[in-house]
Amino acid sequence: xxxxxxxxxxxxxxxxxxxxxxxxxxxxxxxxxxxxxxxxxxxxxxxxxxxxxxxxxxxxxxxxxxxxxxxxxxxxxxxxxxxxxxxxxxxxxxxxxxxxxxxxxxxxxxxxxxxxxxxxxxxxxxxxxxxxxxxxxxxxxxxxxxxxxxxxxxxxxxxxxxxxxxxxxxxxxxxxxxxxxxxxxxxxxxxxxxxxxxxxxxxxxxxxxxxxxxxxxxxxxxxxxxxxxxxxxxxxxxxxxxxxxxxxxxxxxxxxxxxxxxxxxxxxxxxxxxxxxxxxxxxxxxxxxxxxxxxxxxxxxxxxxxxxxxxxxxxxxxxxxxxxxxxxxxxxxxxxxxxxxxxxxxxx
Amino acid sequence: xxxxxxxxxxxxxxxxxxxxxxxxxxxxxxxxxxxxxxxxxxxxxxxxxxxxxxxxxxxxxxxxxxxxxxxxxxxxxxxxxxxxxxxxxxxxxxxxxxxxxxxxxxxxxxxxxxxxxxxxxxxxxxxxxxxxxxxxxxxxxxxxxxxxxxxxxxxxxxxxxxxxxxxxxxxxxxxxxxxxxxxxxxxxxxxxxxxxxxxxxxxxxxxxxxxxxxxxxxxxxxxxxxxxxxxxxxxxxxxxxxxxxxxxxxxxxxxxxxxxxxxxxxxxxxxxxxxxxxxxxxxxxxxxxxxxxxxxxxxxxxxxxxxxxxxxxxxxxxxxxxxxxxxxxxxxxxxxxxxxxxxxxxxx
DNA sequence: ACATGTTATGCAAGCGCTTGCGTAACCTCG
DNA sequence: CGAGGTTACGCAAGCGCTTGCATAACATGT
Numbered sequence: 001x002x003x004x005x006x007x008x009x010x011x012x013x014x015x016x017x018x019x020x021x022x023x024x025x026x027x028x029x030x031x032x033x034x035x036x037x038x039x040x041x042x043x044x045x046x047x048x049x050x051x052x053x054x055x056x057x058x059x060x061x062x063x064x065x066x067x068x069x070x071x072x073x074x075x076x077x078x079x080x081x082x083x084x085x086x087x088x089x090x091x092x093x094x095x096x097x098x099x100x101x102x103x104x105x106x107x108x109x110x111x112x113x114x115x116x117x118x119x120x121x122x123x124x125x126x127x128x129x130x131x132x133x134x135x136x137x138x139x140x141x142x143x144x145x146x147x148x149x150x151x152x153x154x155x156x157x158x159x160x161x162x163x164x165x166x167x168x169x170x171x172x173x174x175x176x177x178x179x180x181x182x183x184x185x186x187x188x189x190x191x192x193x194x195x196x197x198x199x200x201x202x203x204x205x206x207x208x209x210x211x212x213x214x215x216x217x218x219x220x221x222x223x224x225x226x227x228x229x230x231x232x233x234x235x236x237x238x239x240x241x242x243x244x245x246x247x248x249x250x251x252x253x254x255x256x257x258x259x260x261x262x263x264x265x266x267x268x269x270x271x272x273x274x275x276x277x278x279x280x281x282x283x284x285x286x287x288x289x290x291x292x293x294x295x296x297x298x299x300x301x302x303x304x305x306x307x308x309x310x311x312x313x314x315x316x317x318x319x320x321x322x323x324x325x326x327x328x329x330x331x332x333x334x335x336x337x338x339x340x341x342x343x344x345x346x347x348x
Numbered sequence: 349x350x351x352x353x354x355x356x357x358x359x360x361x362x363x364x365x366x367x368x369x370x371x372x373x374x375x376x377x378x379x380x381x382x383x384x385x386x387x388x389x390x391x392x393x394x395x396x397x398x399x400x401x402x403x404x405x406x407x408x409x410x411x412x413x414x415x416x417x418x419x420x421x422x423x424x425x426x427x428x429x430x431x432x433x434x435x436x437x438x439x440x441x442x443x444x445x446x447x448x449x450x451x452x453x454x455x456x457x458x459x460x461x462x463x464x465x466x467x468x469x470x471x472x473x474x475x476x477x478x479x480x481x482x483x484x485x486x487x488x489x490x491x492x493x494x495x496x497x498x499x500x501x502x503x504x505x506x507x508x509x510x511x512x513x514x515x516x517x518x519x520x521x522x523x524x525x526x527x528x529x530x531x532x533x534x535x536x537x538x539x540x541x542x543x544x545x546x547x548x549x550x551x552x553x554x555x556x557x558x559x560x561x562x563x564x565x566x567x568x569x570x571x572x573x574x575x576x577x578x579x580x581x582x583x584x585x586x587x588x589x590x591x592x593x594x595x596x597x598x599x600x601x602x603x604x605x606x607x608x609x610x611x612x613x614x615x616x617x618x619x620x621x622x623x624x625x626x627x628x629x630x631x632x633x634x635x636x637x638x639x640x641x642x643x644x645x646x647x648x649x650x651x652x653x654x655x656x657x658x659x660x661x662x663x664x665x666x667x668x669x670x671x672x673x674x675x676x677x678x679x680x681x682x683x684x685x686x687x688x689x690x691x692x693x694x695x696x
Numbered sequence: 697a698c699a700t701g702t703t704a705t706g707c708a709a710g711c712g713c714t715t716g717c718g719t720a721a722c723c724t725c726g
Numbered sequence: 727c728g729a730g731g732t733t734a735c736g737c738a739a740g741c742g743c744t745t746g747c748a749t750a751a752c753a754t755g756t
Contacts, residue, residue, distance in 0.1 A: 013712060024736045029714060039734070056472030060411040061712035064741045069408060071455070071475075078444060081437045082637050089429045089437075096426060096458045105475060107419070108456045110444045124404035127419075127453060289430050361742060372706045377744060387704070409742035412711045 012055045021049050032057075071105040072318055073128035075119055078110040080134075085232045085259040087286045087307045088134075091156065094311020095132065102319050116145060123149035130318045132156065138201045152321045154314050158332070159201050166321065166330040168313045172205035173212070175303045175337050176254060179282045180213035182301070182339065183252040187348035188280060192225040192243050192250035194236065194260050203228070206256060225250050229260070236263020244271050244279075251348050255283035258291055261300055280345040284337070293342065300344045303337035310335075360403045369397050380405075419453040420666055421476035423467055426458040428482075433580045433607040435634045435655045436482075439504065442659020443480065450667050464493060471497035478666045480504065486549045500669045502662050506680070507549050514669065514678040516661045520553035521560070523651045523685050524602060527630045528561035530649070530687065531600040535696035536628060540573040540591050540598035542584065542608050551576070554604060573598050577608070584611020592619050592627075599696050603631035606639055609648055628693040632685070641690065648692045651685035658683075 018028045023046070031038045031046035038046075049055075063069045074095065080088045099106045107128050111118040122128055123146060130152040133142050136159035143161050146153045154166040176193065183191050193210045196203035207226070214221050224246060229235045236255065240263060243250055255261040261283035265275060273279045276298045285293045285302040293300035313333060320326045366376045371394070379386045379394035380403075386394075397403075411417045422443065428436045447454045455476050459466040470476055471494060478500040481490050484507035491509050494501045503515040524541065531539050541558045544551035555574070562569050572594060577583045584603065588611060591598055603609040609631035613623060621627045624646045633641045633650040641648035661681060668674045 014714095015712080025713080026715075026737080027735055030735090033714085035715095037734075042734075054472075056469070058712050059473040059475040060408065060417060061741090062714080063408040064406075064412050064711085064743090065713040065715085067741070078441060081441060081444075093426060093429060093458075096429075096456075097460075100458075100460070106456050106458075108444075108454050110441075110448075110454075112445075112448070121404070124402075125407040127407040363742080373743080374707080374745075375705055378705095381744085383745095385704075390704080406742055409711090410744080412713090412741085413743040413745085415711070 012053050013058070014055070017046070017050050017053055017055050020053065021045060068129050068322065069105075069127065070103065071107050071128045072099065072130045072132065072315065072322070073107040073109055073122050074132045074134075075109045075111065075115065075122065076134055077115070078112055081110060083232075087257075087288055090286065090288050090308045091134065091311040091314070094308040094313075095315045096311075098312050098315035098319070102315075104315075104319060115142070119145060120149065123151040123153075126151075129322045130154070132314050132318060136201050137199050138204050140201070152318060154318045154321070156310065156314055157200075157202055158334075164330045166317055167332045167334075168310050168317065169202075169332070169334045170305050170310070171334050171336045172202045173209035175284050175305075176206040176209035177213045178209075178303060178337065178339050179254045179284070180210050181216075182282060182341075182345065183254070183280060184213060184217050184219065186252075186280065186345055188250075188252040189219050189348070190222070190225065190248065190250045190252070191219075192227070192253045194227050194229055194239050194253060194255045194264075196231060196256055197228050203256070210254065231257035231259055233259045233263040233266070236260035237267045238263070240264040240267035241271075244268075244273070250279075252280035252282070252345070255281065258283050258285045258288070258293055258300070258302065261293070261296070261302075262291070265296060265300075276344050276346045280348075282345060285340075293340070296342075296344065298344050299342035301340065301342045303339050305335055305337050360401050361406070362403070365394070365398050365401055365403050368401065369393060416477050416670065417453075417475065418451065419455050419476045420447065420478045420480065420663065420670075421455040421457055421470050422480045422482075423457045423459065423463065423470065424482055425463070426460055429458060431580075435605075435636055438634065438636050438656045439482065439659035439662070442656040442661075443663045444659075446660050446663035446667070450663075452663075452667060463490070467493060468497065471499040471501075474499075477670045478502070480662050480666060484549050485547050486552050488549070500666060502666045502669070504658060504662055505548075505550055506682075512678045514665055515680045515682075516658050516665065517550075517680070517682045518653050518658070519682050519684045520550045521557035523632050523653075524554040524557035525561045526557075526651060526685065526687050527602045527632070528558050529564075530630060530689075530693065531602070531628060532561060532565050532567065534600075534628065534693055536598075536600040537567050537696070538570070538573065538596065538598045538600070539567075540575070540601045542575050542577055542587050542601060542603045542612070544579060544604055545576050551604070558602065579605040579607055581607045581611040581614070584608035585615045586611070588612040588615035589619075592616075592621070598627075600628035600630070600693070603629065606631050606633045606636065606641055606648070606650065609641070609644070609650075610639070613644060613648075624692050624694045628696075630693060633688075641688070644690075644692065646692050647690035649688065649690045651687050653683055653685050 014025045014028050018025045028046050031043045080086060109118050132154055134156040136155055136157045138160055140159035143159055143165050147163050156168055158167050158169045180191060195206050198204045198207055211221055227239050229239050253264055255264060261281055264281055268275055268279050275281055283300055283302045285304045286307040287304055293302040362373045362376050366373045376394050379391045428434060457466050480502055482504040484503055484505045486508055488507035491507055491513050495511050503513055506515050506517045528539060543554050546552045546555055559569055575587050577587050601612055603612060609629055612629055616623050616627050623629055631648055631650045633652045634655040635652055641650040665679060
C-alpha cells in the first residue's frame with residue numbers, strides 16, 4: 001500500500017465523476033479533453049457533472065501520465081530581485097503573461113550561489129518542462145549543462161558557445177554602434193561609454209559596437225572614457241562625476257541603461273551643465289515601467305526596445321518548443337533597436 | 349500503452365540503478381532515502397552507483413507516490429512586481445531562502461484580474477502543497493476559498509473572517525499608536541498620518557492605532573490630516589505638499605512606509621523646512637534593502653520590523669504545516685515593532 | 697537440532713491520470 | 727438478412743516512484 005489515505009476528502013477524481021454518470025474513467029477523461037471520439041452530447045453531460053461535482057484534475061498524476069508538467073522554470077540569482085533598479089521584473093512580467101495565457105505555471109528558482117546544481121536538479125528531476133536562463137556570460141557554461149540534460153531551454157541573450165541553442169536577444173552591437181555614430185554625426189569625438197561588465201556577452205557586444213563606430217570614423221578610443229559599471233542611477237552619478245572631472249572631459253556620453261542616464265542628468269545638473277547644449281547624452285532604453293526617456297528634461301534621445309516583449313517571446317518560444325510546435329532546430333531572434341531622436345543631443 | 353517513449357534517453361531511473369546493482373527498486377529507493385532497514389554498506393553502494401550513473405529522481409512520479417510536490421505557491425497581483433518601490437521582493441527573498449533551505453520549490457502565480465480562479469486551480473490541482481497569500485483585505489474572501497479546498501495556506505497579514513487560519517503579521521495598530529504617542533509626548537497635537545488604503549486590513553489597523561493614541565490624550569482627529577495613499581516616494585512628496593499648504597499645517601507627520609518618508613523629506617527640503625526642527629517625521633520601516641532610516645539626513649525615527657524575516661516565517665510555517673510538524677490548529681504570529689529614536693523628531 | 701529472532705531484501709499494489717486497442721451495439725446496403 | 731462499417735465506450739497497461747507486508751537466509755538460545 002502506498003498511501004493510507006487514497007483519493008478522498010476534498011479530492012473529486014475522475015473515478016468519482018465516472019461512477020456518478022455510469023461511464024468509465026477513460027470516457028470521462030477523453031470527454032474533458034475534447035477527444036474527437038466522444039460525441040458532443042456525452043461531452044456536454046460530462047462537462048456539466050464535472051463542474052457540478054467540482055472536479056479538478058490532479059496535476060501530479062496528469063504530469064506523470066503525459067510526461068509533462070505544464071510548468072516552466074526561471075533560474076536567476078537572488079540579487080536580481082533585490083536590486084531596486086533592474087529590468088528583471090519587466091522580463092518576468094512578460095513571461096508571466098504568456099505563461100498565464102498558455103495555461104502553464106512558472107516555477108521560480110532563485111539561487112544564492114550554486115546555480116549549476118539548481119539548474120541540474122530542475123532539469124533532471126523533470127519538475128518543469130523547460131527552462132529560461134538570463135544574462136549569459138561571453139562563454140556561458142550553463143548552456144552546455146542544459147543541453148546535456150536534454151531539457152528544452154531558451155536563453156535571454158546569446159553566448160559564444162559552439163552548441164546550438166534557442167535565444168531571444170537584442171542587437172547590442174548595433175545599439176552602441178548607432179548611438180556612437182549619431183554622436184559622431186553631431187561632431188562629437190570625445191564620446192564616453194558607460195557599459196556593463198564585459199564578462200556578460202551583451203556588454204562585450206556593446207563595447208565592440210562602440211569601437212566599430214569610432215574606428216569607422218578613424219577616431220581613437222580613449223580607455224579613460226569607457227567605463228564598466230552597474231546599471232543604476234547612483235552609478236550614473238558617480239561615473240559622470242568622474243568623467244566630468246577628467247582633464248579633457250567628454251562632450252557626449254552613451255549610457256547602457258536609462259537608469260544610468262538619469263544619474264548622468266543629475267550629475268550634469270549639479271555641475272551646472274545643460275544637457276543637449278553643454279553635454280550630449282544618449283542611452284539605450286529598455287522601456288521599463290515607471291521610467292521613460294521621453295519624460296526626461298530635456299527629453300532623452302535613445303534606442304528603444306521592449307524588454308517585456310523579450311520576456312513574452314522567451315516564454316512563447318519555450319512553450320512552442322515544449323509542445324513540439326517548433327522543429328528540432330533551435331530558433332534565435334534578435335531584434336534591432338529603434339533610434340528615437342529627442343533633445344538631449346546637440347552639436348559639438 | 350500510455351507513453352510511446354518510456355523512461356529512456358537521458359532518464360536514468362530507479363530501475364536502471366537497481367538492475368546495475370542486482371538489487372530491487374524497493375531497496376534502491378529506500379537506500380537513497382536513508383531508510384533505517386537498509387544496512388550502511390548497501391546504502392553506500394547504492395549512493396555510489398546512483399551518483400555514478402547520474403540518477404535523478406523523477407519529481408512527477410515521486411509527487412504522485414508520496415502525495416506531495418514539495419513545492420509551495422505564491423499568488424499575487426502582477427502589479428506588485430511592477431511597482432518600483434515595494435516591499436514585495438523583500439518578502440519574496442525571505443520566502444525563497446527558506447524554500448531553498450528546505451528543499452522545496454516556489455511556484456509563482458501572478459494574476460492580472462481573476463485571482464479567485466488562479467487560487468482555486470492551484471489549490472485543487474494539487475500542483476503545490478501549500479499557498480501563501482499576501483495583503484489581505486479587512487474581510488478577505490480568499491481565506492474562505494482556500495479553507496474550503498483544504499490546502500494548507502498561510503496569510504501575510506490578518507483578516508477579520510470567522511474561520512481560523514495561519515498567519516504572520518505585525519502589530520499594525522501598535523505601530524501607529526506608538527508613533528503617534530511619541531509625537532504627542534514631544535508636544536505635537538497637529539499630527540498627520542500617511543496611511544495606505546483602508547480596505548487593507550493592515551491600513552485599517554494603523555488608522556485605529558493612530559486614533560487610539562489621539563483619543564487617549566483627548567486630542568481631536570482632524571480628517572484633513574489623515575491621508576490614504578500608495579506607499580511610494582512620489583506620493584510622499586505629493587501628500588506632504590498638500591499637508592504643508594493647509595491653512596493650519598501639521599507639525600508632525602507619521603509615514604506608513606519609509607518610501608513615503610523619503611518623499612516627505614524631499615517636500616520639506618523644497619519648502620525650506622528643516623526636519624526635526626520645523627517639521628517632525630516618523631515612519632514605519634520594513635527594513636528593505638537599499639534604503640535605511642538610519643541613512644536619512646537627519647536620521648529618521650522609526651518603528652522597525654524585518655519584512656524579509658516575515659517572508660521566512662511564512663514559508664517556515666507553511667512547510668512545517670505541510671509536513672505535519674505543526675498540530676492541526678492554525679498558528680498566528682504577530683511581531684511587535686521596535687521603536688528606534690533618531691533625529692527626525694523635535695519638540696513642538 | 698529445532699523453534700524463534702533478526703537482518704536484508706524483494707513482491708506487488710497503488711498514487712490518478714492517459715491512451716492503444718478491443719468490442720458490443722447499431723446502422724447501412726446489396 | 728448477413729457482411730462490413732460506424733459509433734460510443736470500456737479494459738487495462740503504463741507513467742516512475744513509495745511502501746506494507748512477505749520471505750529467505752542466517753544467527754541465537756536451549
